[in-house]
Amino acid sequence: MSLYGLTKGTPLEKKIAALAQGEANGVMMYYALARLAQEQGMDDVAKTLMESADQEAVHAGFYATLNAKYPKDFLALLETIKKAEYSGEHQIKALADEVRAAGFTEAADQMEIFAKQEKHHGEVIDEIFKKYQPAKVDTTGKKVYVCPVCGFEYVGDLDAEPADWTCPLCGQPKSAFKEKNSGGLTVKAVKLYENGFMTRPFALGGEDGVDKFDPTVKYRSSLQNFVIDTGREVILVDTGTPESFPDQVVDDKTQIFLGSRIEVYIDALKRAGYQPEQVSKILVTHKHDDHTGELAKFPNAKIYIARAEADAMKLTGDNVIRVDFTDGAYHNFPACQKIADGVYYIQAVGHTTGNSIVIAEGEGIFYLMHGDVTYTDEALYENKLSVVFEDKAAARETLDRVREFVKNNPTVYCSTHTPLGYENLEAKKIVDLSNPPKPIPPTEIAQNKATGKYVCSICGYVYDPAEHGGVAFEDLPADWKCPRCRQSKDKFNKA
Numbered sequence: 001m002s003l004y005g006l007t008k009g010t011p012l013e014k015k016i017a018a019l020a021q022g023e024a025n026g027v028m029m030y031y032a033l034a035r036l037a038q039e040q041g042m043d044d045v046a047k048t049l050m051e052s053a054d055q056e057a058v059h060a061g062f063y064a065t066l067n068a069k070y071p072k073d074f075l076a077l078l079e080t081i082k083k084a085e086y087s088g089e090h091q092i093k094a095l096a097d098e099v100r101a102a103g104f105t106e107a108a109d110q111m112e113i114f115a116k117q118e119k120h121h122g123e124v125i126d127e128i129f130k131k132y133q134p135a136k137v138d139t140t141g142k143k144v145y146v147c148p149v150c151g152f153e154y155v156g157d158l159d160a161e162p163a164d165w166t167c168p169l170c171g172q173p174k175s176a177f178k179e180k181n182s183g184g185l186t187v188k189a190v191k192l193y194e195n196g197f198m199t200r201p202f203a204l205g206g207e208d209g210v211d212k213f214d215p216t217v218k219y220r221s222s223l224q225n226f227v228i229d230t231g232r233e234v235i236l237v238d239t240g241t242p243e244s245f246p247d248q249v250v251d252d253k254t255q256i257f258l259g260s261r262i263e264v265y266i267d268a269l270k271r272a273g274y275q276p277e278q279v280s281k282i283l284v285t286h287k288h289d290d291h292t293g294e295l296a297k298f299p300n301a302k303i304y305i306a307r308a309e310a311d312a313m314k315l316t317g318d319n320v321i322r323v324d325f326t327d328g329a330y331h332n333f334p335a336c337q338k339i340a341d342g343v344y345y346i347q348a349v350g351h352t353t354g355n356s357i358v359i360a361e362g363e364g365i366f367y368l369m370h371g372d373v374t375y376t377d378e379a380l381y382e383n384k385l386s387v388v389f390e391d392k393a394a395a396r397e398t399l400d401r402v403r404e405f406v407k408n409n410p411t412v413y414c415s416t417h418t419p420l421g422y423e424n425l426e427a428k429k430i431v432d433l434s435n436p437p438k439p440i441p442p443t444e445i446a447q448n449k450a451t452g453k454y455v456c457s458i459c460g461y462v463y464d465p466a467e468h469g470g471v472a473f474e475d476l477p478a479d480w481k482c483p484r485c486r487q488s489k490d491k492f493n494k495a
């Protein structure tokens, strides 16, 4: 028979809980002692102590089961644990860096291994999910509470739990839990590249000319796209670079460097907590490779893309929806298409001739995912266009409308090419045009080895000498143009 919850709610519950905690502490103690034994050359003692530790771990789990400390549908719980494990990798890596900076190299080395193991724990759960799917928890008519630290979801009446009840995953007190707004919409970043940079002339010089801006001023750059979870469906905004996209090499002419790849799009999406099969819709801001790279990887998704952009990409397939913006105005934007409750696909041309933006509304906040209307937020605040546009007048009009919108509506500005994109999102920072962010210069820029390939900084076209009879990019004639977007040679970056 199942022992689950036998002692829960009985006079034994408190004693069993104390025992569970005592055993858990025992695990920590024994492994600490085993480590000491190893350091002192007593490997046999270490082995024995670890055996004891493992038994204590079994005991702790046993008592926790008696008291129903964790929900019986543990597969659903694994979903939450998975997110914690994946984010644990980053947290521990960051802490390892601090430990290293403090001069404790050996400890930092060990922690870096642990960080990788946290990621592995997440991957293990992904493997489990290939075989066993958690049952969808039916929350109709029930309250759902969310732990602000680890994301654990409690379904039912939290008020009925004892006052000393804590989050079973991370130990946060009951009072920290927030009731989940049913039907509430959330936006998350899908993080793809980090530690890049862009120059001020690139980011701001579109109208005034690049020579008006100090080329030595650089801003941080990154690449991320966004995912909207409406509570009913999962909607992507753009799908990153293609998996095969080569790494870029930096030299003194580089105007924008995406940074180094964190992971490929599908893995980054999983890290944000979503499987490709869950995605029902993809909203494409524009045709460039860093926004459309993995469009083909979503078996159940309809792709919404402005007609002009779909035609430019020559997209075919039953799942491609060419959007004509037939739902009228959205606030001060003349033309939109409603995608779901609170989710709007909005015409905003200029960067490309079929450019669009996406606005998602949640709890009174407008999340503006604008693709490349600006590359860094400084351009929004300083009211400047970047050097990349297909229609300058239209790009100006779009930036004017975006600025008017953020002035009149509480907006979180979700950018693609600056870490401010996810920093704003994570802090739910509302744009205040009169209060620009303090620019943060880029640090630790990864230098990659040259492959002979070059990438168009405008459209993402990859020049691979192997596909051009072995002709090196450097040997192409000076008037050679990008075969895709007709930009000149100097717009290409080493890859």
Ligand SMILES: [Fe+2]
Binding pocket: 286, 288, 351, 372, 458
């Ligand atoms: Fe773009």
Ligand SMILES: [Fe+2]
Binding pocket: 288, 290, 291, 371, 372, 416, 417
């Ligand atoms: Fe882009």
